[in-house]
Amino acid sequence: MEHQHPTTSATIEEFAAALSDPAQVLAHAGLAPEDQRAILASWASDARAIPGAPALRRLESGAVVRLADILLALRDIDQRAGNGGDDDPPPVPAAAAVPPRIIRTVAVAA
Incomplete structure (x- = not known):
């Protein structure tokens, strides 16, 4: 089945209202990955x-879902897209941006 692309947030909400589990979102053949992501992110x-x-x-729908299950479904979408779920660069320590100060000691003659 070809992916349907809801064009408005109201249409995405209509899709979402008919679903009650992250697995249903992932299995819905009519939703493109970006629409699946939008629904899961909303949840x-x-x-x-x-x-x-x-x-x-x-x-x-009134259903109660664990946040962990929603996050796993979002990670699954990322893995299917090929980015492994982590497309952020590694964090840079704040100290790396500050050049070290050179402290010179001067000997004082007594």
């Missing part, structure tokens, strides 16, 4: 966190 948002249970998210 991972802190706005969907259940009060008192920050590791859980409540979806449009």
